[in-house]
Amino acid sequence: MQQLIVIEGPTASGKTSLAVALAKSLNTVVLSADSRQFYKELSIGTAKPALEELEGIPHYFIDSHHISTPVSAAQFESEAMELIRGELAAHKQLILVGGSGMFIDALCIGLDPIPTDAAIQDVLRNELFEKGLDALLDELKAVDPEFYAQVDQQNPMRILRALEVIRLTGIPFSTWRKNELPKRPFEVIRFVINHPREVLYERINRRVDQMIESGLIEEVKNVSEYRNFTALQTVGYKEVFDYLDGKWDLETCVEKIKQHTRNYAKRQLTWFKKHPGTSWLDAKSTDEMRDEILKIVQK
Structure with missing residues (x-):
């Protein structure tokens, strides 16, 4: 049976580099389950990996959609399953990486056939x-x-x-949500990168500073016509809109982004704890974590 190896973790935990290293070792591809990195127009505020960070590994669901056509968890599940059953069926292992728990669960577990409009x-x-x-x-x-x-x-x-x-x-x-869930044609093996809280918070703070230096304010201005879309009612964007609206100064805006991102990371970790079969990886070097995963998935 095909293996779906899931690399989860809160924002700024180092998921991308681990997923790339693992994909290189297994000669496979990566599916992204980040609910905002789908969108071509959003890069800085979503911490979208640069092309060089992907190291030539094929990635799916990064820059795959326009923000004017929002992607739901159900749509992600449908599109990912179509890929897995078709184009990616020959791979013995696939890597799923992200911090959006609802989207990860949609693919790993499935969603009830709930209507949409x-x-x-x-x-x-x-x-x-x-x-x-x-x-x-x-x-x-x-x-x-x-x-x-x-x-x-x-x-x-x-x-x-x-x-x-x-x-x-x-x-x-x-x-x-109480209906029976569909069966999956793959084995799911889940891993969470786990940093000490103070280390994770420092990584988050540094990332936010880098986003500001990289031009987050200008990116938000460029997508202001879409500000009522759900993807922009999220951490890193809504605070900048408040700054641009004159609600607070830039220093306060940056501190709010850091605070709200730390709060979001706590909620992510709470979500990941819902799955008792998940392996929690103490944060080490990328190579050490990769080797730890390989020992488990290659048994």
């Missing part, structure tokens, strides 16, 4: 922009308290998806 998505994105996330959370709490109690309430993508389904069907999102 583009018109409702547009309405909800406009409401998010005009009214803010709190108003949508209030609606979710009223119509589906079970899902409201479970969901990451700082994740607008998940809030919008739940409300889309509820408005479309009149059925609580939590009810839809």
Whole structure:
């Protein structure tokens, strides 16, 4: 059976370099499960790897879509499964790398066949922009308290998806999620890169400084016409929009990005802990972590 080797970890944990090293050793390719690196227009704020960082290893789902056509977890699952069953079927192993837990789980575990509606998505994105996330959370709490109690309430993508389904069907999102999941034609082997908290936070702070130096403010200006899209209602973009709107000065903006990115990293780690079969790798050099993974997957 084909192996899907998953490299997970919070933002700034070193996932890309590990995935590339592992792919080189296994002569395979990498699928990215970063919910914002799909988009051609977003690079600096998503920490998208530069071409030289990929070291010639084929990567799928980086710069694969335009921001004007948002990618849902269900769409990612569908497109990735089509690749795995077709173009990538000859590979004994595939690497899946990312920090977007919902997208990783969509491919590794599967999603219920939940309906979707583009018109409702547009309405909800406009409401998010005009009214803010709190108003949508209030609606979710009223119509589906079970899902409201479970969901990451700082994740607008998940809030919008739940409300889309509820408005479309009149059925609580939590009810839809209880259906039987599909079987997978591959074995999933999951690894999480785990840094000591203070080390991870320092890596995050350095990355944010590098983003600012690399031109994050200008990138945000260039995509301002899409600011009501979910991908831009996220850490690193929404804070810069607030800065450009005059809500705070640049120094405060940078500190807010660092703070919110650290908070996001904590939520990522909480998500990864949901899967008891995952191997947690103490952060070492890329080569040491690669060798540790190879010992496990080649048994």
